[in-house]
Amino acid sequence: STIKIPTLGTFRLFEPLECGFISQTFTISKEGNRWFVSFCIDAERLPVQQSEGSVGIDIGIKSFATLSTQQVFDAPKPLKQAKTKLATLQRKASKQVKGSRNQRKTYNKISQLHARVARIRLDFLHKLTTYLAKTFKLIKIENLNVQGMMANHKLAGAISDLGFYEFKRQLDYKCQMYGASLVLVDQWFPSTKTCSNCGNKKDMPLSVRTFDCPACGISLDRDFNASLNILNWEPSA
Ligand SMILES: [Zn+2]
Structure with missing residues (x-):
């Protein structure tokens, strides 16, 4: 059109x-x-009837969002490609003569690519948050805090990179807009370290991708197990 x-x-x-x-x-x-x-256009907002009940969402590094419905949302491929290209261009610029015409050209390309990365990320987050708010009546996510995450550098990079705060901000206003409920799960709740089947707790280093419970014997994907715990979390009185 x-x-x-x-x-x-x-x-x-x-x-x-x-x-x-x-x-x-x-x-x-x-x-x-x-x-x-x-x-701007004048439009009437049609009421949305969410078809699904509750969902727990784990925000992670390997996949951006893992849902307790077993749906997984990965950062879009073009984003990864653009980031690889960005790294290449940055190396290139560092080797070029300072202030030269060629270096300026490279910097120009870098700034355009930065803008592209930002647009792709925003588009991804908008589509995901709209889908969630229109599909589920109750959405539970971890209320990740800055200090806790920044203490863990690996996690900090991955999460700030993908825009967790923008995700939370969009989800918050879209839930209000479409009449869904958003529950922020206590940031100290050990969603990753707890067995979603029996409640047993164990250490889970970042490299361990599967939660194998020594108590009840269940074996689940790490992020899926966390999403189930987030779904089942209730605020303590
Ligand atoms: Zn267990």
Whole structure:
């Protein structure tokens, strides 16, 4: 589909709109070397009836989100590709003559790629949070805190990288918008170290991908086990 902007002309849209719109006010902006247009429309929000009950979500490093329904959401592939390319360009820039024309060109590419990474990430988070808020009546996530995560460098990098705070922010307002409930699970709750079947606790180093319970013998994917614990968590009185 296309968009017609008075005095500027008609432009092709990257993604088609669901139906035709008329809007009088446009905001045109430029980010990196790309142009964006945003506009407001008057629309009535149709009530959403979530088809599923409760869900527990584990936010992790290997997969961005693991649900107690066994659904897994990974960071989009283009994001990983862009990051690899970013690292290559940064190495390249560091070897080029400082302030040279070529180095400026590389820096320009880097800034465009940064903008692309940000857009892909935001798009991924928006699609995921919309899906969650429209699908589940009750959503439980861990209320990860900054200090606790920053103490663990590996975890800190992965989580800030994928935008946990943006995820939580979007989920919070979309749950309100669509009438779902969001429960923040106590950040000190040992969701990873607890057996979701019998409650037995054991140490779980980051490298261990499976929760093998010595007490009841159950064997579950580490993140799936955590998501079940998050689902079953109840605030203590
Ligand atoms: Zn067990």
